[in-house]
Amino acid sequence: MKQGWRNLDESDVRVRPTKGTRPRSKQRPKHSDAEQAMVITVDRGRWTCAVGDDPDRKVTAMRARELGRTPIVVGDRVDLVGDISGQTDTLARIVRVAERSSVLRRTADDTDAFERVVVANASQLVIVVALADPPPRPGFIDRCLVAAYAGGLAPVLCLTKADLAGAEALLAAYSGLDFNVVVTRFDEEPAELRRLLAGQVSALVGHSGVGKSTLVNKLLPGVDRATGAVSGVGKGRHTSTSTLALPLPVEVGGWVIDTPGIRSFGLAHVKPDDLVKHFDDLAETAEECPVNCGHLGPPADPDCALETLLAKGGPTADRIVSLRRLLVSKSGKEELVD
Ligand SMILES: Nc1nc2c(ncn2[C@@H]2O[C@H](COP(=O)(O)OP(=O)(O)OP(=O)(O)O)[C@@H](O)[C@H]2O)c(=O)[nH]1
Ligand SMILES: [Zn+2]
Structure with missing residues (x-):
């Protein structure tokens, strides 16, 4: 069948269109046999992909020349052509990258305008924080929440080492926000966490030593991510640094994306409005704010429309206080970690 660009279905058309250009009809039929896959890890110009999201159909791929330097990250949905047998020494080609449903981004620090996407299409961001040893850092949690909201991921706060300390004091600070919290030891x-992860693509972030590997090993029996325990064979510990998507057991479904190299989020790319629009009950009022309102209230933003809601008190006021704390954490350099 002759296929012009008008005949393509919506998913074809929405694939990374270059600004102002239509998908070129010439290229499309060429790759009509492409297979869909999810990127599970990236290493020196080679992408490992799971064909059809099947963790047992792993294929190594290169980026087709026509994509230029298009960034392709873990979680990206791609179309593959060429040899997708997955056999040793075979190489497939990534010819398309689908539009992303979410992006976990970071900048090197708060002043650096250069941002990069580190995980694509994750539906949630699991922020792993120990209740003690190391002690929790609210600034880190706030910054992760900002990165999650701004990137379109639902935050989940996972508090580990509950055998060492209680969670009440920490949680009191977040009463104005609605996200899932799980406590583990x-x-x-980790039954509750497993339930939250089921069928989802979840990125996991956390500092070294919070018990993330211990948790991943429980969730994914047989994977054996390196834990802080020194191995018996005398080689010491090996800590992995590359971002990697790991399949949850089939009966659970979904993926966990471990991000061992990510210890902080520079948030230079996040604008106050990127955050406010995710607070459904506040967004409409905030539209009445002056242009470029930082939504912090006086003295920085004396005309912020949220002031009227704040004055009414109640749960909405709590939300505004929490939102403003996140906005401050976004620009608060003293909270930059690692
Ligand atoms: N008391 C207590 N200790 C824990 C718990 N979970 C993990 N630990 C210990 O905390 C240390 C760090 O755990 P890991 O799982 O290696 O932590 P991690 O976050 O993966 O750290 P990296 O491997 O450095 O990234 C280890 O000695 C664990 O035995 C817990 O629930 N309670
Ligand atoms: Zn405002």
């Missing part, structure tokens, strides 16, 4: 099954 290494001598108990």
Whole structure:
């Protein structure tokens, strides 16, 4: 069948259109046999992909020349052509990258305008924080929340090492926000977390030593991510640094994306409005704010429309206080970690 660009279905058309140009009809039929896959890790110009999202159909691929330097990251949905047998020494070609449903971005620090996407299409960001040893850093949590909201990921706060300290004091600070919180400890099954992860693509972030590997090993039996325990064979510990998507057991479904190299989020790319629009109950009022309102209220933003809601008190006021704390954390350099 002759296929012009008008005949393409919506998913074809929405694939990374260059600004102002239509998809070129010439190229499309050439790759009509392409297979869909998810990028599970990236290493020196080679992308490992799971064909059809099947973790057992792993294929190594290169980026087709026509894509130029288009960034392709873990979680990206791609179309593959060429040899997708997955056999040793075979190489497929990535010919398309689908539009992303979410992006976890970071800048090197708060003043650096250069941003990069580190994980694509994750539906949630699991922020792993120990209740003690190391002590929790609210600034880190706030910055992760900002990165999650701004990137379109639902935050989940996972508090580990519940055998060492309680969660009440920490959670009191977040009463104005609505996100899932789970509390775990290494001598108990993370059943609640497993339920939240089921069928989802979840990125995991956390500092070294918070018990992230311990958790991943419980969730994914057989994977054996390196934990802080020194191995018996005398080689010491090996800590992995590359971002990697790991399949949850089939009966659970979904993927966990471990991000061992990511310890902080520079948030230079996030604008106050990027955050406010995710607060459904505040967004409409904030539209009445002056242009470029930072939504912090006086003295920085004396004409912020949220002031009237704040004055009414109640749960909405709590939300404004929480939102403003996140906005401050976004620009608060003293909270930059690592
Ligand atoms: N008391 C207590 N200790 C824990 C718990 N979970 C993990 N630990 C210990 O905390 C240390 C760090 O755990 P890991 O799982 O290696 O932490 P990680 O976040 O993966 O750290 P990196 O491997 O450095 O990235 C280890 O000694 C674990 O045994 C817990 O629930 N309670
Ligand atoms: Zn405002």
